[in-house]
Amino acid sequence: MHRVIFLVDMNAFFISCESTRHPEIIGKPAAVAGDPKNRSGIILTANYEARKFGVKTTMVLHRVLKLCPNIIIIPPDHCFYKQKSKEVMGILSKYTPVIEKNSIDEAWLDMTGCERIFGKPHQTAECIMKHINSELGLDCSIGISENKFLAKMASEMKKPLGITELWKKDIELKLWPLPVEFMHGxxxxxxxxxxxxxxxxxxxxxxxxxxxxxxxxxxxxxxxxxLANGIDVSPVTPHSHKDVKSIGKSITLAHDISDIESAKVILMELSDKVGMTARKYNKKGHTVQINIKYSNFQSITRQRTITETYLVKEIYSAGIEMLEKNWNEQLPVRLLGISLSGFSKYNEDEQISMFNMLEMDNERSSVRKIDKIEDAIDNIRKKYGDSIIKPGLLIKKSKN
Incomplete structure (x- = not known):
């Protein structure tokens, strides 16, 4: 059977999401960008009105304001964008169960055999485009081909609101004349x-x-x-939480810090988020890694192996141990991060000696108590929000 692959690419996704709750920016130059006071003042996404002035992703704000003084800047809301992304993927799943999410704003769809249900590929693409716009108020472009690479290339050829077919028979005419830097990969x-x-x-x-x-x-x-010859045999592979290789959180600080106690508080907050995510997906890891970036932009990473866990306390303890061993008071820190990895595929029971059973039981009992406490915290946060319960270290710091 002839393969049919779609690549659905949301147009100017972040700022388009913002336009659904800020209709006043529609038709005006606007962009999502970080706060320059927090040193994250770069463009994440600009709408097409702003792009006419030469505004591009990753541009620093002071340059953008020279190109387009009247541009409307909106701070990023990643939780909102993730939710919108879920809603988009929910709509796409109504057309095929075989979806591979490539990023927050694009996905491949294996539409092979769907012509009998939805019609010809171009007709189906129009249907998807209208469905997303009518239900979510968002626009997309869609590339259509017989493999993932050509579908991705097709999706880039006409934006916004473009539907482009690029089959192998078309590559000499449509693909080969393009500059080599335009090629995906x-x-x-x-x-x-x-x-x-x-x-x-x-x-x-x-x-x-x-x-x-x-x-x-x-x-x-x-x-x-x-790829340049249009050959790509990779399948559209749906992802799940089972594919997660690492769970990490990092933060670029508003101000450089030289005080290790302040760093410990930040690491506690990051560890709390990593632990919550790991527990959500039941991912126990045995490698904890920290990342420290200094004010001179040099970075170090350190990692250590621990007993398999997803408990915040154990992730944080490993992180603190590495932080203390590698802290340099002479080098102010601008970024901190911590991650958990080394997830096992199976939770196999080990055969143990009867002489170790008592010690193991005591240890497991202690872990189960912590497990129950963190379970209770997770349930409360799900009901009332993440900020309802914070580690004592964070509360103490906020009062100082």
């Missing part, structure tokens, strides 16, 4: 190296000596040569 450095090799278009890459590309780039060389 090629980063800035690879594009620069390709240009140095006199490879300027995707077509030139497709027709280039494959063996030389492998010699120059290794495995990547073979992959980009295949």
């Amino acid at each position: 090629i980063g800035e450095q690879t594009a620069r190296k390709l240009r140095e090799m006199k490879i300027k278009t995707i077509g030139e890459l497709a027709l280039f000596d494959r063996r030389y590309l492998i010699k120059k780039f290794g495995k990547v060389g073979a992959e980009i040569h295949q």
Whole structure:
């Protein structure tokens, strides 16, 4: 059966979400950006009215204001965007159960065999586009092909509100004339190296000596040569929480800190969030890692192995131990992060000696008590919000 793959890409997603609750920005230059006072003053998403002035993602705010003095800046609300993303994915799931979320604002859909239900691919894409807009007030572009790569490339060709079909028979006419840096899977450095090799278009890459590309780039060389020729056999693979490899939280601080006690409070808050997420997905890990970025932008990461856990107390204890060993009073810190990884696929029972059973029972009893306490905290937070209960260390700090 002929494969049919869609890539649904939400247009200017963050700012489009904001327009659903701030209709006054519709038709005016607007963007979602962090607070410059908190040193996160960069553009996350700009609407198409702002893009006409040259405003682009990752631009710093002071430059944006020179290009477009009247731009409306809205601070980011990631919880809101995640909720909107869930609603989008909910609509897409009505058209096919085989969905692979590529990011918060785009997903591949395997629509193979769905023509009998929804009609031809272009007709189905129009239906999806209208469904999302009428129900959520959001716009999207859709790429259609027989594989994920070509569907992704097609989705980039016409924005906003574009529906583009790009089949293998079309690649010489539609894909090959495009600049090599436009190709999905090629980063800035690879594009620069390709240009140095006199490879300027995707077509030139497709027709280039494959063996030389492998010699120059290794495995990547073979992959980009295949993609340039429209070859991609990767399946649309639905993700689930079982695929999670790591759960982490980090924060760029409003001000550099040199006081380790302040750092401990921040690490407690981050550990609390990591533990809550790990418990939500029942993911017990045995590797805790911390990340410290200094004011000079140098970073260090440290990790240690612990007994498998998802308990906040144990995640935090491991993090604190590493923080204390690696704290440098001479280097102010601007970012802190902590993560849990090393999740086992199976919770297998170990065979133990009868002489260790009493000790193990006492240990498990203690862990179960903490487990029940954290369960109770999770349930209260689900009902009344995350801020209803905070660790004592955080409350003490807020009073100071």
